[in-house]
Amino acid sequence: MSYQLYYWTGLQGRGEFVRLCLEDAGAAYTDVARVEGDDVMNAFLEGEHAGALPFAPPFLVSGRLVIAQVANILQYLGPRHDLVPDSESARIYAHQLELTITDLVAEAHDVHHPVAGSLYYEDQREEAKMRAKDFRESRIPKFLHYFEKAVERGGGKYPLRRHSYVDLSLFQIMAGLEYAFPKAMKKQKVPLLRDLAKRVADRPNIATYLASERRVPFNTNGIFRHYPELDV
Numbered sequence: 001m002s003y004q005l006y007y008w009t010g011l012q013g014r015g016e017f018v019r020l021c022l023e024d025a026g027a028a029y030t031d032v033a034r035v036e037g038d039d040v041m042n043a044f045l046e047g048e049h050a051g052a053l054p055f056a057p058p059f060l061v062s063g064r065l066v067i068a069q070v071a072n073i074l075q076y077l078g079p080r081h082d083l084v085p086d087s088e089s090a091r092i093y094a095h096q097l098e099l100t101i102t103d104l105v106a107e108a109h110d111v112h113h114p115v116a117g118s119l120y121y122e123d124q125r126e127e128a129k130m131r132a133k134d135f136r137e138s139r140i141p142k143f144l145h146y147f148e149k150a151v152e153r154g155g156g157k158y159p160l161r162r163h164s165y166v167d168l169s170l171f172q173i174m175a176g177l178e179y180a181f182p183k184a185m186k187k188q189k190v191p192l193l194r195d196l197a198k199r200v201a202d203r204p205n206i207a208t209y210l211a212s213e214r215r216v217p218f219n220t221n222g223i224f225r226h227y228p229e230l231d232v
Helices: 017-025 032-036 038-045 070-080 089-114 125-153 165-180 182-186 191-201 202-208
Strands: 002-007 028-031 060-064 065-068
Touching: 002 017, 002 032, 002 038, 017 028, 017 070, 017 165, 017 202, 028 032, 032 038, 060 070, 065 070, 065 089, 070 089, 070 165, 089 125, 125 165, 125 182, 125 191, 165 182, 165 191, 191 202
Parallel strands: 002 028
Antiparallel strands: 002 060, 060 065
């Protein structure tokens, strides 16, 4: 089966978590907006298409299914591509970890848009500096130490004791934070997470993807943005 992924062009964003899963699985998919332009999503977002109504991209079309929200999409893809263990408890735990990653992604976004997403970063610089200080000093350590403990409890290599879609998302988190907050990340003592991220990057399908043009570079339009004044 070939999937259709819908997400904004020109940035990694939340869609990247889904792309990494599809790429690692070697699944056939089309990144539709990159082919047809962002306007192709309007019919779905305005409810003019069959299937469930997505609130915002990313969303995935699989046959007659329209699936939105990253954690929900990965919960669907995981069992289909052997990217989550079979047991119910493991699948629930994987979803729990992914939802926590979703929380971290939202906080990373709000560092550079602390007042409103509709305003430019330049309109909220001072508020962003205050938000960034708390994010660097409190929230990054809190989230990363939680995930470090999850890997440790999983045996030291994987939170779920074997490779899963959660590992792919943790790789993206580590890559994004290293890009956006390189100084702050140097202070984080999370050797298990760093090792996990390296092993994910070395997986054959992921390594090929990261070296390809399909992997859009981090930039100041995405979730993880590097503004030096926010990483003092």
